Amino acid sequence: MYIQPNLEKRVEYFLDLPQLHMGDSLNIAFTSFKIDEIKATMPVDKNTVQPFGFLHGGASVVLAETLASVGAWLNIDDEDKTAVGIEINANHMRAVKKDNTVQGIARPVHRGRQTQVWKTNIYTMNEKLVCTSRCTLAVVEM
Known part of the structure:
Protein backbone atom coordinates (compact mmCIF):
# COMPACT_ATOMS: atom_id res chain seq x y z
CA MET A 1 0.00 0.00 0.00
CA TYR A 2 1.35 3.43 -0.97
CA ILE A 3 1.47 5.92 1.92
CA GLN A 4 1.70 9.56 0.85
CA PRO A 5 4.30 11.46 2.90
CA ASN A 6 3.85 15.01 4.16
CA LEU A 7 4.83 16.91 0.99
CA GLU A 8 5.10 20.36 2.56
CA LYS A 9 7.39 19.08 5.32
CA ARG A 10 9.63 17.22 2.83
CA VAL A 11 9.90 20.22 0.46
CA GLU A 12 10.76 22.56 3.34
CA TYR A 13 13.46 20.14 4.52
CA PHE A 14 14.88 19.82 0.99
CA LEU A 15 15.01 23.58 0.41
CA ASP A 16 16.82 24.06 3.74
CA LEU A 17 19.62 21.56 2.99
CA PRO A 18 22.91 23.37 3.62
CA GLN A 19 25.24 21.46 1.33
CA LEU A 20 25.69 22.31 -2.31
CA HIS A 21 25.11 19.65 -4.95
CA MET A 22 25.59 19.15 -8.68
CA GLY A 23 22.28 20.84 -9.44
CA ASP A 24 23.61 24.00 -7.85
CA SER A 25 26.69 23.91 -10.11
CA LEU A 26 24.42 23.77 -13.18
CA ASN A 27 22.03 26.40 -11.78
CA ILE A 28 19.07 24.04 -11.72
CA ALA A 29 16.15 25.93 -10.20
CA PHE A 30 13.17 23.99 -8.89
CA THR A 31 9.87 25.59 -9.86
CA SER A 32 7.23 23.12 -8.69
CA PHE A 33 6.99 20.29 -6.17
CA LYS A 34 4.08 17.84 -6.29
CA ILE A 35 3.91 14.21 -5.24
CA ASP A 36 3.42 13.18 -8.87
CA GLU A 37 5.33 15.93 -10.72
CA ILE A 38 8.56 17.85 -10.17
CA LYS A 39 9.63 20.78 -12.36
CA ALA A 40 12.87 22.71 -12.70
CA THR A 41 14.65 24.95 -15.16
CA MET A 42 18.28 24.95 -16.22
CA PRO A 43 20.13 27.60 -18.22
CA VAL A 44 22.01 26.63 -21.33
CA ASP A 45 25.22 28.43 -20.47
CA LYS A 46 28.98 27.92 -20.08
CA ASN A 47 28.32 25.22 -17.45
CA THR A 48 25.91 23.15 -19.56
CA VAL A 49 27.09 23.37 -23.18
CA GLN A 50 29.41 21.15 -25.18
CA PRO A 51 32.36 22.74 -27.05
CA PHE A 52 30.20 23.83 -30.02
CA GLY A 53 27.74 25.89 -27.97
CA PHE A 54 24.82 23.48 -27.70
CA LEU A 55 23.27 21.92 -24.61
CA HIS A 56 25.44 18.96 -23.55
CA GLY A 57 23.58 15.65 -23.39
CA GLY A 58 25.23 14.97 -20.05
CA ALA A 59 23.72 18.16 -18.62
CA SER A 60 20.29 16.97 -19.75
CA VAL A 61 20.91 13.68 -17.97
CA VAL A 62 21.95 15.53 -14.80
CA LEU A 63 18.71 17.53 -14.91
CA ALA A 64 16.66 14.38 -15.51
CA GLU A 65 18.28 12.37 -12.70
CA THR A 66 18.13 15.31 -10.30
CA LEU A 67 14.39 15.68 -10.88
CA ALA A 68 13.79 11.92 -10.66
CA SER A 69 15.81 11.59 -7.45
CA VAL A 70 14.08 14.48 -5.71
CA GLY A 71 10.67 13.29 -6.92
CA ALA A 72 11.33 9.79 -5.66
CA TRP A 73 12.63 11.10 -2.33
CA LEU A 74 9.48 13.18 -1.87
CA ASN A 75 7.49 9.96 -2.21
CA ILE A 76 9.32 8.06 0.54
CA ASP A 77 7.47 7.97 3.84
CA ASP A 78 10.58 7.27 5.92
CA GLU A 79 12.92 10.05 7.02
CA ASP A 80 15.88 7.63 7.19
CA LYS A 81 15.71 6.68 3.49
CA THR A 82 16.50 8.35 0.21
CA ALA A 83 16.47 7.47 -3.49
CA VAL A 84 19.55 6.97 -5.65
CA GLY A 85 19.73 6.37 -9.37
CA ILE A 86 20.65 2.85 -10.49
CA GLU A 87 19.92 3.22 -14.22
CA ILE A 88 19.12 6.09 -16.55
CA ASN A 89 18.64 6.43 -20.27
CA ALA A 90 18.05 9.49 -22.39
CA ASN A 91 17.06 10.20 -25.96
CA HIS A 92 18.04 13.62 -27.26
CA MET A 93 15.72 15.00 -29.95
CA ARG A 94 16.64 18.65 -30.37
CA ALA A 95 19.72 20.83 -30.02
CA VAL A 96 19.45 23.92 -27.85
CA LYS A 97 21.85 26.83 -28.33
CA ILE A 105 9.21 17.84 -15.91
CA ALA A 106 9.48 14.51 -14.08
CA ARG A 107 6.56 12.18 -13.34
CA PRO A 108 6.48 8.78 -11.64
CA VAL A 109 5.97 5.60 -13.63
CA HIS A 110 6.28 3.31 -10.58
CA ARG A 111 6.55 4.17 -6.87
CA GLY A 112 7.49 1.08 -4.89
CA ARG A 113 9.01 0.55 -1.45
CA GLN A 114 12.37 -0.61 -2.86
CA THR A 115 12.50 0.91 -6.34
CA GLN A 116 10.91 3.76 -8.22
CA VAL A 117 10.88 4.62 -11.93
CA TRP A 118 10.50 8.21 -13.13
CA LYS A 119 10.14 9.65 -16.63
CA THR A 120 11.52 13.13 -17.32
CA ASN A 121 10.87 15.22 -20.39
CA ILE A 122 13.00 18.28 -21.06
CA TYR A 123 11.58 21.08 -23.16
CA THR A 124 12.62 24.42 -24.62
CA MET A 125 10.74 27.35 -23.14
CA ASN A 126 8.62 27.18 -26.33
CA GLU A 127 7.56 23.66 -25.24
CA LYS A 128 9.54 21.80 -27.92
CA LEU A 129 10.79 18.42 -26.72
CA VAL A 130 14.57 18.35 -26.26
CA CYS A 131 15.12 15.08 -24.36
CA THR A 132 13.15 12.25 -22.80
CA SER A 133 14.64 10.14 -20.03
CA ARG A 134 13.69 7.24 -17.79
CA CYS A 135 15.43 6.72 -14.47
CA THR A 136 15.22 3.73 -12.12
CA LEU A 137 16.01 4.53 -8.50
CA ALA A 138 16.73 2.37 -5.48
CA VAL A 139 15.26 3.34 -2.12
CA VAL A 140 18.14 3.05 0.38
CA GLU A 141 19.02 3.88 3.98
CA MET A 142 20.75 7.27 4.43
Whole structure:
Protein backbone atom coordinates (compact mmCIF):
# COMPACT_ATOMS: atom_id res chain seq x y z
CA MET A 1 0.00 0.00 0.00
CA TYR A 2 1.35 3.43 -0.97
CA ILE A 3 1.47 5.92 1.92
CA GLN A 4 1.70 9.56 0.85
CA PRO A 5 4.30 11.46 2.90
CA ASN A 6 3.85 15.01 4.16
CA LEU A 7 4.83 16.91 0.99
CA GLU A 8 5.10 20.36 2.56
CA LYS A 9 7.39 19.08 5.32
CA ARG A 10 9.63 17.22 2.83
CA VAL A 11 9.90 20.22 0.46
CA GLU A 12 10.76 22.56 3.34
CA TYR A 13 13.46 20.14 4.52
CA PHE A 14 14.88 19.82 0.99
CA LEU A 15 15.01 23.58 0.41
CA ASP A 16 16.82 24.06 3.74
CA LEU A 17 19.62 21.56 2.99
CA PRO A 18 22.91 23.37 3.62
CA GLN A 19 25.24 21.46 1.33
CA LEU A 20 25.69 22.31 -2.31
CA HIS A 21 25.11 19.65 -4.95
CA MET A 22 25.59 19.15 -8.68
CA GLY A 23 22.28 20.84 -9.44
CA ASP A 24 23.61 24.00 -7.85
CA SER A 25 26.69 23.91 -10.11
CA LEU A 26 24.42 23.77 -13.18
CA ASN A 27 22.03 26.40 -11.78
CA ILE A 28 19.07 24.04 -11.72
CA ALA A 29 16.15 25.93 -10.20
CA PHE A 30 13.17 23.99 -8.89
CA THR A 31 9.87 25.59 -9.86
CA SER A 32 7.23 23.12 -8.69
CA PHE A 33 6.99 20.29 -6.17
CA LYS A 34 4.08 17.84 -6.29
CA ILE A 35 3.91 14.21 -5.24
CA ASP A 36 3.42 13.18 -8.87
CA GLU A 37 5.33 15.93 -10.72
CA ILE A 38 8.56 17.85 -10.17
CA LYS A 39 9.63 20.78 -12.36
CA ALA A 40 12.87 22.71 -12.70
CA THR A 41 14.65 24.95 -15.16
CA MET A 42 18.28 24.95 -16.22
CA PRO A 43 20.13 27.60 -18.22
CA VAL A 44 22.01 26.63 -21.33
CA ASP A 45 25.22 28.43 -20.47
CA LYS A 46 28.98 27.92 -20.08
CA ASN A 47 28.32 25.22 -17.45
CA THR A 48 25.91 23.15 -19.56
CA VAL A 49 27.09 23.37 -23.18
CA GLN A 50 29.41 21.15 -25.18
CA PRO A 51 32.36 22.74 -27.05
CA PHE A 52 30.20 23.83 -30.02
CA GLY A 53 27.74 25.89 -27.97
CA PHE A 54 24.82 23.48 -27.70
CA LEU A 55 23.27 21.92 -24.61
CA HIS A 56 25.44 18.96 -23.55
CA GLY A 57 23.58 15.65 -23.39
CA GLY A 58 25.23 14.97 -20.05
CA ALA A 59 23.72 18.16 -18.62
CA SER A 60 20.29 16.97 -19.75
CA VAL A 61 20.91 13.68 -17.97
CA VAL A 62 21.95 15.53 -14.80
CA LEU A 63 18.71 17.53 -14.91
CA ALA A 64 16.66 14.38 -15.51
CA GLU A 65 18.28 12.37 -12.70
CA THR A 66 18.13 15.31 -10.30
CA LEU A 67 14.39 15.68 -10.88
CA ALA A 68 13.79 11.92 -10.66
CA SER A 69 15.81 11.59 -7.45
CA VAL A 70 14.08 14.48 -5.71
CA GLY A 71 10.67 13.29 -6.92
CA ALA A 72 11.33 9.79 -5.66
CA TRP A 73 12.63 11.10 -2.33
CA LEU A 74 9.48 13.18 -1.87
CA ASN A 75 7.49 9.96 -2.21
CA ILE A 76 9.32 8.06 0.54
CA ASP A 77 7.47 7.97 3.84
CA ASP A 78 10.58 7.27 5.92
CA GLU A 79 12.92 10.05 7.02
CA ASP A 80 15.88 7.63 7.19
CA LYS A 81 15.71 6.68 3.49
CA THR A 82 16.50 8.35 0.21
CA ALA A 83 16.47 7.47 -3.49
CA VAL A 84 19.55 6.97 -5.65
CA GLY A 85 19.73 6.37 -9.37
CA ILE A 86 20.65 2.85 -10.49
CA GLU A 87 19.92 3.22 -14.22
CA ILE A 88 19.12 6.09 -16.55
CA ASN A 89 18.64 6.43 -20.27
CA ALA A 90 18.05 9.49 -22.39
CA ASN A 91 17.06 10.20 -25.96
CA HIS A 92 18.04 13.62 -27.26
CA MET A 93 15.72 15.00 -29.95
CA ARG A 94 16.64 18.65 -30.37
CA ALA A 95 19.72 20.83 -30.02
CA VAL A 96 19.45 23.92 -27.85
CA LYS A 97 21.85 26.83 -28.33
CA LYS A 98 23.69 28.65 -25.57
CA ASP A 99 21.83 31.55 -23.89
CA ASN A 100 18.54 29.66 -23.71
CA THR A 101 16.79 27.88 -20.84
CA VAL A 102 15.28 24.41 -20.69
CA GLN A 103 12.59 23.07 -18.38
CA GLY A 104 12.42 19.52 -17.04
CA ILE A 105 9.21 17.84 -15.91
CA ALA A 106 9.48 14.51 -14.08
CA ARG A 107 6.56 12.18 -13.34
CA PRO A 108 6.48 8.78 -11.64
CA VAL A 109 5.97 5.60 -13.63
CA HIS A 110 6.28 3.31 -10.58
CA ARG A 111 6.55 4.17 -6.87
CA GLY A 112 7.49 1.08 -4.89
CA ARG A 113 9.01 0.55 -1.45
CA GLN A 114 12.37 -0.61 -2.86
CA THR A 115 12.50 0.91 -6.34
CA GLN A 116 10.91 3.76 -8.22
CA VAL A 117 10.88 4.62 -11.93
CA TRP A 118 10.50 8.21 -13.13
CA LYS A 119 10.14 9.65 -16.63
CA THR A 120 11.52 13.13 -17.32
CA ASN A 121 10.87 15.22 -20.39
CA ILE A 122 13.00 18.28 -21.06
CA TYR A 123 11.58 21.08 -23.16
CA THR A 124 12.62 24.42 -24.62
CA MET A 125 10.74 27.35 -23.14
CA ASN A 126 8.62 27.18 -26.33
CA GLU A 127 7.56 23.66 -25.24
CA LYS A 128 9.54 21.80 -27.92
CA LEU A 129 10.79 18.42 -26.72
CA VAL A 130 14.57 18.35 -26.26
CA CYS A 131 15.12 15.08 -24.36
CA THR A 132 13.15 12.25 -22.80
CA SER A 133 14.64 10.14 -20.03
CA ARG A 134 13.69 7.24 -17.79
CA CYS A 135 15.43 6.72 -14.47
CA THR A 136 15.22 3.73 -12.12
CA LEU A 137 16.01 4.53 -8.50
CA ALA A 138 16.73 2.37 -5.48
CA VAL A 139 15.26 3.34 -2.12
CA VAL A 140 18.14 3.05 0.38
CA GLU A 141 19.02 3.88 3.98
CA MET A 142 20.75 7.27 4.43
